[in-house]
Amino acid sequence: MSLSRLFNPRSIAVIGASRNPDKIGHVILRNLVEYGYKGKIYPVNPSANEILGLKAYKSVLEIDDEVDVAIIAIPADKVLEAAEECGRKGVKFLVVITSGFSEAGNEEGEKKLVEVARKYGMRVLGPNIFGYAYTPSRINATFGTKDIAVGGISFLTQSGALGIALMGWTLMEELGMAALVSLGNMSDLDATEISDYLADDENTKVITIYLEGLKPGTGKAFIEKMRRVVARKPVIVIKAGKSTRGSMAAASHTGSLAGSSRIYEAAFKQAGVLEASTVEEMFDWARAFSLLEIPRGDKTVILTNGGGVGVLATDAAEKYNIPLIDPSNELKNKLRKVMPWYGSVRNPIDLTGGALVDNYVKALEILEESDEVDNIILLYCRTAVLDPIELAKTLAEFKKKLSKPIVAGFVGGADVREAIRILNKNGIPTYPSPERAVSSLAAMLEYRRIRSRLGGVA
Amino acid sequence: MSLSRLFNPRSIAVIGASRNPDKIGHVILRNLVEYGYKGKIYPVNPSANEILGLKAYKSVLEIDDEVDVAIIAIPADKVLEAAEECGRKGVKFLVVITSGFSEAGNEEGEKKLVEVARKYGMRVLGPNIFGYAYTPSRINATFGTKDIAVGGISFLTQSGALGIALMGWTLMEELGMAALVSLGNMSDLDATEISDYLADDENTKVITIYLEGLKPGTGKAFIEKMRRVVARKPVIVIKAGKSTRGSMAAASHTGSLAGSSRIYEAAFKQAGVLEASTVEEMFDWARAFSLLEIPRGDKTVILTNGGGVGVLATDAAEKYNIPLIDPSNELKNKLRKVMPWYGSVRNPIDLTGGALVDNYVKALEILEESDEVDNIILLYCRTAVLDPIELAKTLAEFKKKLSKPIVAGFVGGADVREAIRILNKNGIPTYPSPERAVSSLAAMLEYRRIRSRLGGVA
Incomplete structure (x- = not known):
């Protein structure tokens, strides 16, 4: 089953929606409402008639409509029953917030949850998660921040x-997000399958993953599937638990086998996944991947107003390993005309501390x-x-005429912080x-090489 | 001659002080006045009677007082004459802002400048600099920002x-500064000599250096003198121009021989200088060195509310290479009592996402x-x-009872950004x-090892 209805549901039920603003079931419902989800929202709570202005239902079975996604935020011992009801109702996705499953030694409960889902053809995200979000559908089904910046990450x-x-x-950093998915125990849906879906999502330009460990025995499938993902979209992973003690801590934290850091590094390399160190x-x-197209080549220049x-x-x-070009004499001559005499036309091209907006613009036109x-x-x-803000505003305007990727420091x-905001x-x-x-341009050039090796559109 | 009068002058003349707010000589004078320098300030300008409310002098020779420091911000071809006058006046330090010396091929002019200074027993900072600052004396003799945060860096x-x-x-980052020195061409005073002075400055807790290159032939002296500095104060350097092309760019930028990165790395290592990568x-x-005392040992624990x-x-x-301890059973038992049952008393000590201020405080008391x-x-x-701000305020208070170094993430x-501000x-x-x-704690532990090796107070 495609995950399309998880990210573009027609309706979402919140099982465990609460009137108590301290409860997770309340926060999720409120975020869903306030972030502006346009589909139908059905709070489910056996002892409420209305929550946050929405009619509440005693059971998911009472809802007189199709339900694509059910968010489950009730105690662990009640989850199986709710899942059964969802199955009978024809719910397609269970998003199980509730903890107290395999991460707490309750493997049995988690196994049963998946069995119930399978029986009814449902897919499970979680359990033990803080929810998920997808900004193009205005879904914020998390108990995190109310607002999420919109973009391609x-x-x-x-x-x-x-x-x-x-x-x-x-x-705060104004990093624009598309999907945001808490993976939790990955009882059913895992990082690989969700990445595979997002690789075809037109709103996703780059996939980032905080990974502590794969499930035992899924390494080979990870490599194979991820290669196909990477051929379509860049994937960046931060692998936690690479050290001996860190892997022990990760094991006690998510119950995953963190495994040797070398094995993971090799797997990421084979899969073409970019590994970040922090x-x-x-x-x-x-940020770079979300804002720029993949570079057409790797010949690069540095343009600066400061030697240091x-x-x-x-x-x-x-x-x-970014190849910095040696400008030809022709190019040098052109550049010389748009900078002070004591500037440098080598690469780095130094417009000097005397540079004005016009020097930058003219140099960019030449480049x-x-x-x-x-x-x-x-x-x-x-x-x-x-003035940095004047420069930023001019560059923002000039960008429209520019086909080549620019990254800026x-x-x-x-x-200057404000100028950075404007440019981003x-x-x-x-x-x-x-x-x-x-470093960010280097990651893009590395992805360019990987994708052409994997046979993607380079 | 000690550099004491450079950083604690009784009076400063600004030669080239201008009434035109666009001129460097004006900005420096204004910063000096507005940052609150308490000594005497003497603007020197042949065609002004008063600048920024201060009586102006036609020549430094006309000043009816001792002048410890003369800031020189006049065209290069007038600098030698001004230096002569300063010498005759008995000025002790020339701070030569003016560019157009060795960095622009005018080695002759720079040599003559130093000769004049030597003749009169003056020392020279610069030329080709943006000035210097020393916050304990409220000196901001730069054409940079008006304000400077006060601290130990x-x-x-x-x-x-x-x-x-x-x-x-x-x-913006509220990094508290003591001295801030633009080195420029280092015609006389260089990074080594200034570091040597600051190593005994009670207001300086750590010395940071952006270095492009040493003067040819000064490498051995750098190592020997810096070892003596490092025995007293931590020194952190960022070495620019480590790459082949970067060293060429540095050479054209400051005229210094950047040399092989390996040679510099070896020199820093021998000298005990910490090398940062950015x-x-x-x-x-x-920041860590400026706020904390050097750790007494390297046994470290991680205390967290988040597993990841x-x-x-x-x-x-x-x-x-930070040694994370394995807590004894006794310590574990104590910790167990101040956290939820599902927390972890291993290292990292995980108070879990349910942690409140009280959990942190009680755990810190035990540690x-x-x-x-x-x-x-x-x-x-x-x-x-x-709430992060509540946690920060409590920790800020609790800190007074704490003798052990804490670094926080x-x-x-x-x-959270506001909480970070409060804690810093x-x-x-x-x-x-x-x-x-x-990384910051690691640098402190590394310095601890270096200092004990160098025979400093460990």
């Missing part, structure tokens, strides 16, 4: 607490036209002569340091 | 543009008392039940990710 997480915390963080790095890369950041970016480019250049790393250090204080809003992935911009 | 930079941009960034990492580490961040921190601890623990990595994921949105203000170095907290 889909995020699957095996850690609930980190997932919820990252909902707040992505909102959560921050994963989302840095994801130019050097730092150059070091990073070499570290990450856009030149066949020698595929990608541009644009750097800016706060100077007295060039802007260094400075509060107004306008499709130029921008970071507060040169290295993070370079 | 001293920062020396060979890149002007990056240095100015980082002034804004450190202010500017952000350098200041992450510096606990695992990520554990991985990072192993990567950075503070235990001989098994030297350092604490405290992690928090935003949960619905525990807080993950979440806008309120109150002496607990706190970062927006678990890995950055771990």
Whole structure:
């Protein structure tokens, strides 16, 4: 069964919807309502007639409509009965928030849950999750933040607490999300199958995964299926539990076998999955993938107004194997005309601290036209002569005329932070340091190589 | 001559002070006045009687007072004459903002400048710099930001543009600074000598250096002198120009010979200087050094309310060689009493997503008392039940009773960012990710090992 109705349901029942605002069942219902889900919402609660202005039902069986998704947020010992009722009702997806299953030693209960689902042809997300969200359908069926920034990043997480915390963080960082899925115990739906669905989702430009471990025996299938995913969409994973002690902690945390870090590294490499070393790095890369098309080539220039950041970016480019071009004399001559005499037309191209908006724009026009250049790393250090917000606004406008990928690194204080916001809003992935911009372009170039190797559209 | 009068001058002349607010000579004077320098300020300008409410002098020779420091911000061809006058006046330090010396091929002019200074026993900072600052004396003699956050980090930079941009960034990040020195061409005073002075400065807790390259032939002296600095204070360097192309760019940028990255790495290692891989990492580490005393031992625990961040921190601890202890049964039993039954008393100690402020405080009390623990990595994921600001305020208060170093990683949105601010203000170095907290503690433990090897007070 396609997961289409999970992400585009016509109706959602919330079993365990509560009037008590401290209860998870209340928070999920409220988030669903307030984030603006347009389908039908059916609260299910045996002792309420109305919750948050919506008619409540004693049982899912009483709902006089088709129910595509049932969110289940009731005590563990009541979940099987509710699942049975959902099955009889013809529900397609069970999203089981409730914990107290295999992660707490209750393998039996989890097995039975899946059996009930199978019997009725239902699929199960969870149990032991904080919910899921899909911004194109305005679904926020989580007990995380009310709001979610909209964009092309889909995020699957095996850690609930980190997932919820990252909902707040992505909102603050204005990282635009498509799907957000808490994987929990992966009793049925797992990271691989959800990724496979999202690879064909037109709203998802990149898939990010916080992974503690695969289920025993699923490694080979992971590699095979993920290769097919990666041929369509970039996948970035952060693998937690790589250290000996970390893997023990992960085992006690999600009950998954974390396994040797080498095995995972090899599996990711075979699958073409990009492995980030920190959560921050994963989302840095994801930001670039979500805003830019995959580069058409790897010939890159650095354009800067500061020598120091130019050097730092150059070091990073070499570290990450980004080929920095040597501009031809023709290109150099053109560039020389749009910068102060003491600037540098080598790569990094240094417009100097005297650079104004016009210097950047004219240099970009030349680089856009030149066949020698595929990608541009644009750097800016706060100077007295060039207001970062003015530069950001001009670049946001100029971007429309530009076909080549730009990543940017802007260094400075509060107004530079605002400029970074403007650029990210306008499709130029921008970071507060040169290295993070370079690292993000490097991830895109790496994906370009992987995809062409895997036979995807390169 | 000690550099004491450079950082604690009784009077400062600004040669080239201008009434035109666009001129560097105006901005420096204004920053000096507005940041609240308490000594005497003497603007020097042949065609003004008064600037910013201060009496202006036609020449430094006309000033009827001792002048400890002269800031020189006039065209390059007038600098030698001004230096002569300063010498005759008895000025002790020339801070030469003006560019157009060795970095632009004018080695001759720079040599003459140093000769004039030597003749009169003056020392030279620069030329080709954006100035310097020292917050304990309320000196901001730069053309960077007006304000500078006060604290224990001293920062020396060979890149002007990056240095100015980082002034804004450190202010926004509330990184407290002591000295801030633009090194420029290092015609006389260099990174080594200034570090040597700051190693005895009671306001400096850590020295950070953005370095592109040492002067040819000064490598051996760097190692020897820096070892003596490192025995007194931690030194963190970010070395730019480590790549082949980056070193070429650095050479054209500051005129320094960047040299092989291996040689620099070996030199830093011999000198006991900590090498950061990014500017952000350098200041992450510096934040920890500026707020904490050097750890007394390396036995470390992770305390968390989120399994996922606990695992990520554990991985990072192993990567950075931080010894995570196995708590004794006695310690485990004590911890068990202050957490939910489904928590974990192994290391990472997992208070679970149900943790409240009280769980953290009680666990910290136990860890503070235990001989098994030297350092604490405290992690928090935003949960619905525990307000990060409430936690931060309680921890800030509790800190006073705590003798053991804590570094913290807080993950979440806008309120978590505010909690991070509160903690940093109150002496607990706190970062927006678990890995950055771990990396910062690791740098402190590494310094502890280095200092004991170098025979410093360990």
